[in-house]
Amino acid sequence: MNKENQDFSMPSQLALDGFAGRIAQTIVHSGLNQTEFAGKLGVSPGFLSDVARGNKRPGTEFLFSLRSVFGISIDWLLTGLGTRTGTSPIDLQLFKTIQLQIALVQAAIECNNPYAKGLLNLLRNESITDLSNDDAHYKDLLNSLDTDDAHLDLALGLYNGCLGNADTGARYKDLLESVIAYFETKQPLDKLSALMRAHQGGAVQINLNHNSRNAGRDFHEK
Secondary structure, eight states, X not given: OOTTSOOOOOOTTSOHHHHHHHHHHHHHXXXXXXXXXXXXXXXXXXXXXXXXXXXXXXOHHHHHHHHHHHOOOHHHHHHOOSOSSOSSOOOHHHHHHHHHHHHHHHHHXXXXXXXXXXXXXXXXXXXGGGSOTTOHHHHHHHHHOOOSSTTHHHHHHHHHXXXXXXXXXXXXXXXXXXXXXXXXXXXXXXXHHHHHHHTTTSSOOOOOSTTSEETTEESSOO
């Protein structure tokens, strides 16, 4: 994947000039010049120079290369919090799985993709092993899922929030439910249905006709 063509919109709370300054600081601490530093990361010197000046914003492959090659904390790069080297390695597989979960849930909820809905139900019911490897529809779905950086801030927040959960199975299940909740809250609210659900089981009657009576009173009061 080309590390120079993954421009993403950083979370609004992150200052781009601060990020660029931390990139420049990283280059200085490496003891390399920009050409040598860029070569280690597999990017062009011009692209690195644009990043260090705040003219371009790199994607996750660039950030993870910084982590793996130079041991730089991604949290520190993006937020300025913590130390330059951090305290623990990034679990790349976990992070990419979170991005995949986000793409799947978005396809199921926002795009109303029936195969995404089916796969999501299998995951929630822990029945993913029932899925046939020969099912071309699901293969096509997985190949079409866009795991780019459109929801990088969400992925980073979920990643940081789940690190304290040592139970791997529970971790992925909790992550999935958090992603589902995120996209469900973005859906338009059917206000009447919501009010009816809130009073389900109670002695509440909703009358939409002004001639109807409600709880012993005229609904249309003079």
